[in-house]
Amino acid sequence: MSGPLLGVEDLTIAFEQGVGGLLRRGQGLFTAVDHVSFAIGRGECVGLIGESGSGKTTLGRAVVQLIAPSAGLIRFDGTDLTALPARALRPYRPRLQIVFQDPTESLNPRFSVEEIVTEPLRLLKLGERAGWRERALRLLRQVGVTDDALSRPPRHFSGGQRQRIAIARALVTEPELIVLDEPTSGLDVSMQARILNLLRDLQGRFGLSYLFISHDIGAVSYLAARVAVLYRGVLVELAPTRALIAHPAHPYTAALLGALPSWVRGRSELPAAEPTRIVAAVPGQGCPYAARCPRVLERCRTQRPERRAIGAGREVACHNPLDSAA
Numbered sequence: 276m277s278g279p280l281l282g283v284e285d286l287t288i289a290f291e292q293g294v295g296g297l298l299r300r301g302q303g304l305f306t307a308v309d310h311v312s313f314a315i316g317r318g319e320c321v322g323l324i325g326e327s328g329s330g331k332t333t334l335g336r337a338v339v340q341l342i343a344p345s346a347g348l349i350r351f352d353g354t355d356l357t358a359l360p361a362r363a364l365r366p367y368r369p370r371l372q373i374v375f376q377d378p379t380e381s382l383n384p385r386f387s388v389e390e391i392v393t394e395p396l397r398l399l400k401l402g403e404r405a406g407w408r409e410r411a412l413r414l415l416r417q418v419g420v421t422d423d424a425l426s427r428p429p430r431h432f433s434g435g436q437r438q439r440i441a442i443a444r445a446l447v448t449e450p451e452l453i454v455l456d457e458p459t460s461g462l463d464v465s466m467q468a469r470i471l472n473l474l475r476d477l478q479g480r481f482g483l484s485y486l487f488i489s490h491d492i493g494a495v496s497y498l499a500a501r502v503a504v505l506y507r508g509v510l511v512e513l514a515p516t517r518a519l520i521a522h523p524a525h526p527y528t529a530a531l532l533g534a535l536p537s538w539v540r541g542r543s544e545l546p547a548a549e550p551t552r553i554v555a556a557v558p559g560q561g562c563p564y565a566a567r568c569p570r571v572l573e574r575c576r577t578q579r580p581e582r583r584a585i586g587a588g589r590e591v592a593c594h595n596p597l598d599s600a601a
C-alpha cells in the first residue's frame with residue numbers, strides 16, 4: 276500500500292467542560308484538539324511538541340484509538356479507523372501501540388513482568404499461548420532487560436528499566452506505529468539518552484513509525500526529522516526539525532525554543548517572548564496565540580490563520596510569521 280502509514284485529517288476532539296465526558300456536539304465544550312492534520316510515513320518518526328495542556332496526549336490517544344474523535348479522520352494504511360465498528364477495528368489494534376510517560380502508573384503493580392509484556396496478546400487474543408513466554412523473553416532481551424525479570428513485579432525495577440518493560444509490551448504485538456507519549460520525561464538525563472538510543476535502534480530494526488510526543492525539543496530532535504508544534508490544540512507549525520530549531524516561523528515556536536540552551540537552538544538570538552500589547556482573544560475566533568503573541572496584528576484577533584506552505588516541507592498557521600528562510 277502506498278501513501279503515508281498514518282494520515283490525520285481535520286481531527287477535532289472536544290470535551291464537555293468540567294465533567295470529563297466526550298461529546299460529539301453541543302454547548303460548553305472545550306476543544307482539546309482543533310482541526311489537526313498531518314501524516315506519518317512508513318518508518319518515519321514525527322515529533323509533536325507543545326507546552327503542558329496543549330492536547331498532545333489527547334491527540335496521541337486518539338491516534339491509537341483509545342478515544343474517539345468528535346470530528347475528522349484517522350487514516351491508517353489507507354483505512355479511516357474512526358469509521359470502523361469495534362469488530363472491524365480489531366485487526367488494526369495490534370498494529371498501533373502507545374508507550375506512556377510514567378511507567379509506574381502504566382504498569383500493573385500486581386502483574387509480573389511476563390504478564391505485563393504478554394498482556395496485549397491476551398487482550399487481543401493473538402497467537403498461541405504456548406509461545407508467549409518465549410516472545411516476552413526475546414523482546415525483553417532486545418530492550419535490554421535480563422531474563423530473571425520475567426517472574427518479578429515492576430516495583431523491583433528502576434524507572435529506566437520499567438520504561439524498557441513498557442516498550443517491550445508495546446512491541447509484543449509487532450506494531451507498525453508506536454505513539455511515544457513523553458517516554459523519557461520522568462527519567463534522569465543519562466537514562467533519557469539511553470532510552471532514546473534504544474528507541475532509535477528499535478525503529479531501525481523493526482522499521483517502526485513513531486509519533487514522538489514531548490515538551491523537550493532536544494529529545495525530539497534526536498529521533499524526529501520532522502516536528503509538529505501544537506498550541507492549545509491547534510497545529511501551528513510543521514517543519515523539518517533542524518530548520519524549525521534554527522529558524523522557527525511561528526512566534527509560539529520561537530517562544531517555546533527560547534526556553535532552550537543556545538547549543539540546542541543553533542543560534543543565540545530569539546525574538547522577545549513578551550507580548551508588546553495584549554489583544555483580547557475571542558474564543559473560537561482568531562489566532563489562539565494572539566493574546567500572548569509579540570507579533571500580533573489586528574486581524575489575528577478575528578481571523579484564524581490557515582496553515583500554509585512557507586518553504587521546503589514547512590508549514591505555518593500565522594498571519595505574521597518570522598523570517599524562516601535558512
Ligand SMILES: Nc1ncnc2c1ncn2[C@@H]1O[C@H](COP(=O)(O)OP(=O)(O)O)[C@@H](O)[C@H]1O
Binds near residue numbers: 329333334
Ligand atoms: N477526559 C478529559 N475530559 C476533559 N478534559 C480533558 C480530558 N482529557 C484531557 N482534557 C483536557 O484537554 C487538554 C489537553 O490535555 P492533554 O492532551 O493531556 O495535554 P498535553 O498532553 O499536551 O499536556 C487539557 O486542558 C486537559 O485538561
Ligand SMILES: [Mg+2]
Binds near residue numbers: 331332333456
Ligand atoms: Mg501529555
